[in-house]
Amino acid sequence: MSAKGLYQQKRMAAADAIRVVKNGDTIVVPTAVGEPPALLTALSEARRDFRDVTVSQILPVRKYGYFDPETTEHVRHTAYFFSGASRAGGQEGWIDYIPAYFSELPQLINRNQTPADVVFSMASPMDEHGFFSLALAADYTMAAIEKARVVVLEVNPNVPFANGDCHIHISQVAALCESDDPILEVGLPKIGPVQEAIGKYVADMIPDGATLQIGYGGIPDAVVMQLTDKRDLGIHTEMVGDGIMTLVEAGVVTNRKKNYHHGKMLATFALGSKKLYQFMHRNPALEMHPVDFTNDPFLAGQNDNLHAINATMQIDFMGQCGSESLGFAPYSGTGGQADFVRAANRSNGGKAFIVLPSTAKNDTISRIVPTLSAGTHVSTSKNDINYVVTEFGVAQLRGKTAKQRCEALIGIAHPDFRGELREAAKKMKLL
Template sequence: MSVQAEYQQKRMTAADAIHVVKNGDTIVVPTGVGEPPALLTALSDVRTRYQDVKVSQILPLRKYGYIDPETTQHVRHVAYFFGGVTRPGGQQGWVDFHPSYFSEMPMLINRGLMPADVVFAMASPMDEHGYFSLSLGPDYTMAAIAKARAVVLEVNPNVPFANGACHIHISKVTALTESNDPLLEVGLPKIGPVQEAIGKYVADMIPNGATLQIGYGGIPDAVVMQLTHKHDLGIHTEMIGDGIMTLVEAGVVNNSKKNVNNGKMLATFALGSNKLYRFMHRNPALEMHPVDITNDPYLAGQNDNLHCINATMQIDFMGQCGSESLGAVPYSGTGGQSDFVRAANRSNGGKAFIVLPATAKDDTISRIVPTLSAGTHVSTSKNDINYVVTEFGVAQLRGKTAKQRCEALIGIAHPNFRGELREAAKKMKLL
């Protein structure tokens, strides 16, 4: 049978395609824009027909009908990472959570420690050889495809056909449906004077020839905006967004100094504009790979001068970062922060930056604290922390004693809180 004939045989409506799902199944969905809206809408429409079906995903971007506290006995979301649409359910207890390093999720799926019975994913149109590209999020999805009983694709002509280990052959597809809706676009975050100040401190410490991992947020984007005068930068990251594309267009990124995948940008999911998605299409300078390739600390750390930029919400005197919860209340997830902090620490000449505004709630709360709030989920440990950057400066903590760390962190706290932080440090015998 030709690949075109097989395609037509497996082509059906979204309502028919979801019939592969059985009671008790876990459906794995790619990160963010890689989620297939027609399939998840069809599942939502008939969710009460099912019992104990789970949908597992990092960062869902749309509030589908199944994300519903009244029908969790039928279809329930299990978060790998909380986003805006699942955070309320996580905080109220009707959305469950899978803690893990992003880089280890394919291994956990492969070993059966995280279930993957069915995969729903967005895909590019099929090429002449019978291959689709899961360019928007190969992440953990490629591992789930290898493990799953059934793979259902939503084929959309707006999905780029990217290079890398992100392809699936029609013979491995159980069913497919077609859509042509525009891809979801995610705009750039707001950048204010605090973000600009932090971004300048970080940008000034990034040398020509560095390889970058840049997360999502106002501060990482503020860093990107201040790198346009650099030369010979490389990209080895988990997320590719419009900021990185802008650096490429400015001639700043050529990947010529990378030790691993020289000449190529690597990422595991995309989040941005339609211009970004067009930029990804058959771009020979970009490869999309599973997260156990992009985020593995050993592999990423083989690049010299790996500079990684990630944000936190709170940091204590020892350097522990609470980046994914507000006290015991879940907010996001570990994501790739721990992976890339460890990768940069391994890298010859590498720097791991943890960035945060010094205060929250209109300067009424210090984000630098003597001890993390009770129940806070620690994302980056005291043994991994290196550079911490606020709008008031840079504290380099790796290799420093507890007393030295405390002094350095108080030095980059908001001036209004330095006095009380010093008093607390004296009571803790750190000063």
């Protein structure tokens, strides 16, 4: 049968497509806007028809009906990474969490260490060869497709057809539904004077010709805004967003100096505006790949001059970063921070930046602390940390002694807290 014939045979309403799910199945859903809203809404509405079904995902962007503590015996969520939609459930205990480096999620799926029975995903319209593009998030979804019993797509004309290893053929699809709703747009985070100050410190340390990995958040975006005078930057990242698109349009990102995948931007998921999604469509300079390719420290580290910029919430005197929890309460997840810190450390000429405001809660709490709060999940280890940046300066920690690290971090703490930090360091025999 032709690809068009198969398409028509498999096309149905979302309410019918979800019936491929069996009790006990785990449904894998892509990162963020790669999630299929029509399918997940239909699943939510029919959730009481199922038992022991799990939806596994990084960063859900909508709070669907199945995010319900009263119906977890029917359909429950398991987080690879928490978002605003799932965070409360994680902190209350009715949403569970799988700790893992983002780069290793495909491996966990491939080795049957985490299940993938069904895949639900957004997809572009089918091309003339019978292929769809999962441009919004290739991440761990491509690995799940290889393992899953069935794959169900939500086909939407607003999803770009991107290049890279992010394609699936109609013959691999069990069912599909159609929607034409706009892809959810996520605006740039708010940037204030603290973020701008941190951004300037980092931007001043990024040379022309560097390859960038840029995490999500106000400070990474503040760095991007201050790179407009650079030349011939490259991109090898996990998330492509509006900031990167802006640098491309300004002629700052050319990828001409990249020695690894010369001339190409690489990413594993997209999060931004309608303009970004249109920018991705058949763009020969951009490729979307699975996360075990984009985030693998060995592969990403083959980029010379890789500069990785990621945020944390708390750092202690040894340089341990607590980026994903508030004490023992989960807040986000491991994600790709450690992947790219290690990649930048491997890179010839690379730099790994961890950025954070010096304080929290209106300057009442120092984010630089003697020891991490009890129960805090360590995201980047003391052995991997390199540059730490606050609005008060830069501390370079890699290769430094414990005493040198402590002194450098106190030097970039908020002045109001430096005295008490020094007293704590003396009691710890670090000063």
